[in-house]
Amino acid sequence: MAPPGPPASASEPVFTADFDSREQWLAGHSWAYPDGGPVNPADNKLDHLVEDPSYSRSGVFRATRRRDGRWDTGLLTTEGSPEGFEVRAGDVLEARVRLPEETGAWPAIWTWRDGGQEVDVFEYHPDNPDLLELSNRVRGTHLYHRSPSVRPGGWIRLRTEFGARSVVWWLDDEEVFADGRGVGSSWHAYLIVNLSVCAGRYHPAPDAGTSEMSYEVGELRVFRPGG
Structure with missing residues (x-):
């Protein structure tokens, strides 16, 4: 299959992530978590969200073990930020990601608004080392996609078109x-x-000897064809 070209009629992105920007991103708080966080045990998460910039603002998203059994974790969202950027139907998101290596790590790029509207650009668990989870929870579709390019510690390129009639995912330029x-x-x-x-x-918790884990988002852009 031929690799996709640039998004139609969009030579420049409408959003280029600067994770250090306080205008673009809010750290350590999300209404996708009960009461905005910091914890979400009902979703099988050990997270304790933190605002500390060393956990997210460099584009390296970190988690470190706490004495109470939870993990301080990095999260950034455009919800509640001064710019309040929203992805729209028809937009195309492109990202470059280094996957984590540690058992128990659960990285994701996803969308959220008003208790739902979730589309997962990707989710990953190193206990399934070659598998990406791709989900449109708005309309109840998903795919578990296996690829030799998906591996703990490896870099991958992602592209998701949030189509009104079809959400389309690419991995390393292949649909x-x-x-x-x-x-x-x-x-x-x-x-x-x-x-x-x-x-x-659903997936193993971190090994007892693991005290820190991370993954990296090297680039994230959103294009708006015709915009």
Whole structure:
């Protein structure tokens, strides 16, 4: 399959992530978590969200073990930030990501608004070392995609088109999933980039000897074809 070209009619991105920007991103707080955080045990997470810039603002999203059994974790969201950027139907997100190596790590790039509107650009768990989880929770579709380029510590390129009629995912310039459902023409949502830590219900919790984990987002841009 031929690699996709640049998004139609969009030579410049409408959003280029600067994770250190306090205008673009809010750190350590998300309404995708109960009461905005800092914890979310019902979702099988050991997270304790922190605002500390060393956990997210460099583009390296970190988690460190706490004495109470939870993990201080990095999360950034455009929700509540001064700019309040939202992805819209038809937008195309491109990102370059270094996957984590440690068991229990749960990185993701996803969207959220008003209790839902979630589309997962990707989720990953190193206990399934070659598998990416791609989900449109707005319309109930998902794919578990296996690839030899997906591996702990490896770099991958992601691209997701939030189509009104079909959400389409690419991995390393190859289309891997078109869900045929889409998000609807009026859909819009905020971006979240974070590293969660598994509590053990669906994926193993961190090994006892692990005290820190991380993954990196080297680039994240959003294009708006025709915009």
